[in-house]
Amino acid sequence: MKKTAHIISHSHWDREWYLPFEQHRYYFIKLMNNLIEQFKKEGNAFQSFHLDGQTVLLEDYFVVHPENREIIKQLIxxxxxxxxxxxxxxxxxxxxxxxxxxxxxxxxNDTKAYGHVSKIGYFPDTFGIYGQAPQLLKQAGIDTAAFGRGVKPTGFNNTVSDTPNFESPFSEMIWKSPDGSSVLGILFANWYSNGNEIPVDEEEAKVYWDKKLEDAEKYASTNQLLFMNGCDHQPLQKTIPQAIETATKLFPDYTFKHSSFDEYTEALKGSLPEKLQVIEGELRNQRTDGWSTLVNTASSRIYLKQWNNHCQTLLEKVAEPLAAMNYLANGTYPREYIRFMWKSLMKNHPHDSICGCSVDEVHREMVTRFETVAQMGEVFVEEKAAELAQTIDTSKTPAGGIPLVVMNTTGWNKQEVITQTVDLDKVYFSQMHFEEIPAYLQEKEMSGYKLVDDEGKAVAFQLESPTIEFGYDLPDDQFRQPFFAKRANLAFYAEDIPSFGYKTFYLVPVEHPADQPQAPSPEKSKEMENEYVHVLFHEDGTYDLTHKVTGNAFHSLGLYEDTGDIGNEYMFKEAKGHAATTTKGVPAEFAFLEKNALRTVLEFQHTLSIPVSADGRLEIERNKLIWHKEREAGRSSEMTKLTLRTIVTLEKGMKGPAFKLFIDNQATDHRLRVLFPTELQTDTHKADSIFEIVTRPNIPEKEWENPSFCHHQSRFASLADDKMGLTVATDGLQEYEILPEDGTIAVTVLRSTAELGDWGYFPTPEAQCQGMQTAEWQVLPHENDVIFSKAYVDAYQYKVPLMVIQTSAHEGTLPGTHQFVNWEPTGLVWTSMKMAEERDDVIMRWFNPAGTKENLKAAINDDYQSYKSTILEEKTTESTNQYEVKDYEIITLGFQPTRQERER
Structure with a gap:
């Protein structure tokens, strides 16, 4: 039987990378205009073009050429x-x-406007892929995935190794998720440029195809051979019809076809062998030498990951649930604006963008985008929270009282210490001449206060001395309303705030206020304690952490370690001949910043002497394009100071202390980590990943040569035995390593490099991240592992604060305390609450982190019926009382309004 060579024309289009976005767009406009002309000129001789699996490129094009929208639509x-x-x-x-x-x-959803979608899970250059991808794809009706990385070694300049020991002997395989979902996996075994720039000249074509056909046949399990005619930012090859004619003439035993993924995958599925290699879970290049995994992009320009975590959390854990709750109260949901916020954020998500592995201009523009998303999200949340507060009946507020609505937008009940600025009094410019207001407020006698919850129960609180500050309102029907307010910071412990709900508190003036707890006098001992943990600090800033429920303790946590880094934005490589510098035995300067019944805040500071940079050999190696694996540079003999200021906070109700590190980084070419030696002897550990708390080995495969064995994490990494565990939850710190000799969790808090690291020498001095940098994390001791103990609840809620809205006394349709959605707190992990994209159904999502079945019960009220859905919000089952959730399953429920509710 003849073999078919499927030639798919494409261009892998990074929107920004070694050029900034607008410069790449300039060339993309040329590509699209050439494509239109090519289709007009060649007709059916030029069959098709694959537009890199992403719809944002159409938006990028139509900004410049809106007049071509109908032409593009017709081509699609x-x-x-x-x-x-x-x-x-x-x-x-x-x-x-x-x-x-x-x-x-x-x-x-965007593709619906154009009439056709390429249903292939397209990951051409993704730097490793999470294990639940097959489950997501199957739920979206996609049964095939194509990828370039994660299975076979890929090195400098995207060179592909012919190492025989990678996970699959074929470029076709079965890829299975932990829940059992599987898709056909297509590996670009010879990269996604293996059919690039095909010659028309017969002599050149003979040499070209002799090599290319042999390479493809080496890995193909069928007679269907794939040739990707393109590469990164590849201009259109207009001579493809002529090149195919030449190939057909030279190789009559093959059928050469200008093809598409639709045609190729259909032919491929019809010729697959009965048995293919099954690849399970994550694609992370584990059966390689470890030098080309690109995992260290997780620590490149950490400030980008911190921005992204803030914006993602703001949208998915606050803005969307709040808007859905507001819909249930008021019947409106601004889905277009929410979609706009998501699209704005996702323009920072391409791999060469969020990975921090582009030129400096790209990442400067990314910060501006993040700032824009944060501005949108913050005003959106403020407005929606105020709208929701207006529907709450606060008419029974005591005279002169201030209603404070505490809102919980997460999937679990929550309690935490809240600090909120409260306007105790205000005078508008319309009421008094603005020059007179500050003095009037300052001299006006202030009453005492008490704080009560919705049931009238007294709540302990602290109220600071007020200040006079300017402010303004933005009414819906009036011009801006300026005022001066007497403002004070209020702190109290908000307990048992219901998931997807709120609780109202009242700050009430009284003649004889209860005595507020006074801060105790400073202590010489460096200890912190609440109802859950005890923390004892040593002179060098490390600490012993005791879990009071079990009595288990971890010792000497929190050591800082600095090493030289002669790698690049993609990969870490430790400098030669210089031992790591640590804070072990380096005395720290301690000071309590706050110590009262609600919280203890301790500050300590180190000053380390470290090499100012790499030595002079590194610049020579960079200019010679010596790959990081082969570099021999060391660290400079010139020294500089690295100042580390750590603020530790332990509040009432916290399951472990929270840390914020301020790094005054005056050095270059180095990496800073914080170490948590657990002394736990285990073979595996767990980490938060995409819809999965994944189990990973502590020691790499036998093929691994890289001394570093770093991993990705989303929100936390955790180590445990059958008795005790330690979980480190982080805020945008997405790289960690397990040091197996003493069970240390090592979290990267800063990495300074100075070059892009691929396709030549592209200097990136801003990747050194000099100046003041910050890092935040929380340390959570617990019984057993992170899943069994449900410590993941605290880890996922870290950095998702309760919201407080000061409102007025008014009538409303909702009670003072309310929960919009009730669900039994099973062993599921909640991830989303939103409204459906195309109808007025509430959509909620969870995943099962364990290998045991769970039952899910969830309800809004009698006006809504639930159903099971796909991730694309397509109904799959009718309403039942409960839903069985399989091992590791991602489950989405829709809540559909009944006819009465719709008519209302």
């Missing part, structure tokens, strides 16, 4: 131009679970 309808299914080709590990879903959901 005629299956000449293939788009989707993603919105952007995002990095898989460095974006959240919900961001990965929204990328697919929005991308596939």
């Amino acid at each position: 309808e005629e299956k000449k131009l293939y788009i989707g299914p993603w919105y952007v080709l995002q990095d898989a590990f460095l974006t959240s679970s919900e961001a990965n879903v929204r990328n697919l959901l929005i991308g596939m």
